[in-house]
Amino acid sequence: MSASTDAAGESTKKPASKSKYDYSKGPAPLNINLAWCKACNICIALCPQQVFEPDKDGKPEMARVENCTQCTICWIHCPDFAIISNYK
Ligand code: SF4
């Protein structure tokens, strides 16, 4: 009874990735230098796509890689220059 298509008639089963990048075909969106990271949490807090989760030391792990839009917010705000993009 319930519809499995959206209003446009397209399947709704495809995961809702927020990014135009397909990271399954290339490098990870970011490189995080954990030796430089001091676990300040800024990147985790500011990422609008909730890409990061803190690891056991409070340092960012890319838990939702597919959501990264390369918006630049995390690497321009990292005070320790620990994040670089592999795409920009
Ligand atoms: S903003 Fe930089 S120093 Fe702070 S947690 Fe993120 S990667 Fe580490």
Ligand code: SF4
């Ligand atoms: S580039 Fe933007 S979307 Fe990607 S992890 Fe950094 S803050 Fe999040």
